[in-house]
Amino acid sequence: MMQCTQAQASAALAGAGVISLRDYQEGLVMEIRDSLKAGRRRVLAYLPTGGGKTRVATAITQMTLSKSKGRVVVLANRKQLVHQFAAALRAAGLDVGVLQGENTHGLHRRVIVASVDTVHARGCIFDDMALFIIDEAHACAGSEKYRTLLFRYSRVPCIGLSATPFARGLGKPYPELADRLLFEDLIVGATVQSLVDAGHLTDLEIYAPSSPDMTGAKTSRTAEGEQDYRQADIEEAADRPELVGDILRHWFKLAGGVKTICFASSIAHSQHIVEQFRAAGVSAEHLDCYMDDETRADILGRFERGDFTVLSNVSLLSEGFDVPDTSCMILARPTKSLTRFLQMVGRVLRPAPGKTRALLLDHSGSVERIGHPFDDLPLELDDGNANKAGSRKEERKKSEPKPCPSCKFVRPAGVHECPKCGFAPQRQSDVEVADGELVKIDRKARKPATPDVKQHVYSQLLHVARHRGYKPGWAANQYRARFGVWPRGLRDVEAAPSAELLGWLKSQAIRFAKAREKAQEGRQHG
Template sequence: MPAQTLREYQRTGIRQILDAYKQGARSVLAVSPTGSGKTTLFAHLAAQLDAGGKRSLILAHRRELVEQASTRLREFDVRHGLILAGTPPSPGARVQVASVQTLTRRALPPADIVIPDEAHLSTAATWTRILEGYPHARILGVTATPWRLAGKPLAGAYDAVVVVATPRELREQRHLSDYVGFSYLAPDLSGVETVGGDYNEAQSAAAMSQSLIVDNIVEEWLKHSARLSTVVFAVTVEHSRQLVERFRSAGVSAEHLDGTTPLTQREGIMRRVASGQTRVLSNVGVCIEGLDIPRLKCCVLARPTKSLARAIQMMGRVRRPWREDGRKVDAEHPSVVARIHDHAFIIRQHGLPDQDRDYSLHAKREAPPSLSTCPQCLAMYDGARCPSCGTEKEPEPLGERVIQTVAEAEQYEFTSATEAAPDAEPARPDKPPVKVRWDTLGRKVEGVLIRKWQEDAPWGGKQWHYLLRGPKRDYDVPGAAQLDKQMAKVAAGVLVWITYTHDTPLPDSKVRREFKVEVDDGEPEPQGECYCATTPRPPCGVCTP
């Protein structure tokens, strides 16, 4: 493959890498997003070095990555050897592609440059022992996520960093597909312990395996993404098989894959997914890195993680451009928009894939930006308009409640008492209330009960609704059997806290939602603004009968 077939950012990245070596760096870290062509970049560089008589060693931790590198080298007409279990060696080739696990049991080949693929793993003991065997070789680490799995930067492992491209840049250039992330039903993870920097596997698997969560994963997918080839990230093998069986029971072609799946079976699964014959691929630890199937356009996050690197790698699996009609993606023929179904609080915890991040070697972990969740379609975004359904984000006016002290300002999330000055005009509740969806275990809604009413329910019959006036907005709270029993005792004008606590299994695979209702029915303060922010006390004609 001639050099001119490289994209401009790849050519620029190679020049910057070579400049870093000229300026004295021995080890360089190249950062480029998932789906940006990292393998093409280092294969081109290895081809250039091979033409000049230099030796290269490419390291990868999984068979799929070794085979991808080998495929790309063949496209560059580079003779190379594979150091991989079950594969005959070619020690005379100047370019070698090695499985890390296999190379630890064999003699190290000579190399002028060592290229660790997925370099965020290169500080692990197995990789370090190999790299220590090349004290005079140059090192080129390549990754989309330049942080250790625990979130720490790679300072000390590399001398310089080259940011080849960012996800936002490549999306704008149409080298990555656009996407929308959605916040769907997720379990309460507050009680899950942390082990080795991430959620306890057994506990998170138990949380994600609840029938309510599993059913919602399939229901939301059937409702919104049934036409999209999909990769599901599960916690354990048992959890993944549970999801596959649930998809299959809904008539969906789904298969499971994990690290113990025999090679021939794994290759068959990948072929069926790539062709579209298998619509849903559920996996445990196999597809986080190295999965290169552009038709995958839905990612189901059913594996909670505290690792930023792991989160970005999972979401990046569906960002390769692809069109159903096979046309080349360009301005007139855009890629299918990818969907990310988040059932594990990953976007809320780590941010959206295109978020601007610090890729430096000494980067500090940044808090993700505050995201909005569309009340209509549950898309998560950081702009003024929902990218999925176009719903305008409603501004949150200051002064809905008179704040007298700094302490109260902090309680209600104002930055200062001045920001919510007492002479500010109280906003009237003239906008439609936010419709509450009980999609998250542990969700809590606070407000004064304004009124109750019944509406026709989608399943037939009537459903109670409760209008609560909170400190910032009104809520339309839908009723449920156990909630209605408790709310029947609550009078208008009473401050209420409603918490969705858990679900009780019922016969025929049904569940009953359980709620805790807390009330503050004490005497109102003798002066000041009424909680519902409409008129001064006493009396209030809205929330006081």
């Protein structure tokens, strides 16, 4: 594909009377144009949250109208996104109509911003189409409404915009498209790290103080084709008084009263978090999808003005929320979905005057589970093959960031000394030990161990015994204390011990010491 130089791109955009764009935005616009000119009909454009997707779409709309007599239809899947997109296009001087429920007006205009739900419900037919633009286009793969529209207008050029183009099936062929792909090209405008380095996004500090126990939680497939925890299991694990209290304690310690958005596991959980903040004298509000438009607009407006400090919700604000001076995010909703994770984190990365960093307080375990938000992403269109999708997600997890055992600051992979507090754990086969509260391990609640799990535990015990110089038989005795049987038939191979096993050994040592102390007291008084 022939590419324009940056100077040629700038000249072309200026000649079309397009709004001013950053260099990477100009490059993205021209790459989209080149891809469509090469014969592709549906192109997906990636920019991170805060990278300016709406601005890119505005420039493309202006260029299309200047060179064609047809109309441009912008599609969105949420009412708030429809209103925001229409406002952005009008601010650029475009005459815009809206097709969204009772707010429908101006359908004779050359630019229409439409809700896909309204289009589907009314069976709308568009004429004189020059271009479709789809906001949050990762939703197309799992949405029959979007796919039906793309099938019907398969010959009309379509540009999808997304900060999370990982949905399963975005690059899948369909017979309704003459076996062509749902999206035929993925164009990368910039990466999160490159925008942070250029100052277009704010750098991020992450702390992971505590997280709910998701052991045994079941998963189900999301609309994007990813596996995520079932809502019922999330609510049960996360909405606990001790975890809510820990959120408050660490927010006071680390956030220092800055404007904060919180993602909770459920409406009840969100309300409990707000109650705790208010009881501590912090102004906080809860927002959910059951509130009417006027109430939601009032809460969002007051938060934007700074009338209160903490805004809590479940997932309502994961898309389309744009309050740049929000400096802290509390993630209290466990997730395994890369899409949901990045959408939530992206809410605090926009720069603002006086904002030198963004802060993520991860009370969900998601950073350890998924990886750092700035890690390289699987930026290729998924063809719907489950094995391929799984391998791409595993490839991304290579960074495995870990919280500092002392201050809970999340260090990048491979960093030994914490850059925040200077804590440098002694290296003993990559095992980190720090003083802290012990977590009781309930053996009765543990599921029956498989042979592989038993072998892995025994291998870890052998490793600990050798490195600590324990007598022969120590590993077998510890194994028996854990499983109630001797390690017969297991191989004498070593494995580096996990934090969970070391915690269990520490609890065993404390239990033994207390029992010995009690026995001594008994002999003294006997």
